[in-house]
Amino acid sequence: GQALSSPRVWKGKAPDVKLGRPEGVVVTVPAGEGARLKTEIVRPDPLVAPLLKGQSLGTLRVTTGAGTAVAEVPLTVLETVEESGIFGRAWDALRL
Structure with a gap:
């Protein structure tokens, strides 16, 4: 998945996490609407x-230019992002 x-x-242990889909997302819209889609x-x-890895975390929302929901994926x-050591967790706790 991308x-x-x-x-x-x-x-x-990692500074960020990659969110995506294991497979592609296909949305069908009327002709001419594709350029106005918003994600x-x-x-x-x-x-x-x-x-x-594989944990559900969030949604990709696709809407038309008028704001009509086309898809929610x-x-x-x-x-996987593992928990850091005690010092890393303490440092981030101070910054949160």
Whole structure:
């Protein structure tokens, strides 16, 4: 799967996590509407490790230019982000 977003992860061994879909997303719209489609990723914030590969985490929302929802597709974690050591978690706890 290709990453659609790589948001910051707190208290993890990696600084960010790749969110995406294991397979592609196909949306059918009327002729001429394709150029006006808008996408938005809706997810919790902040993201705190551990995050497991395959874990559902957020949604890709596709809307028309008029704001009509065309599709909402769940996003998953593409690569596991393990929890960092005690010092890394403490440092991120201070910054959160």
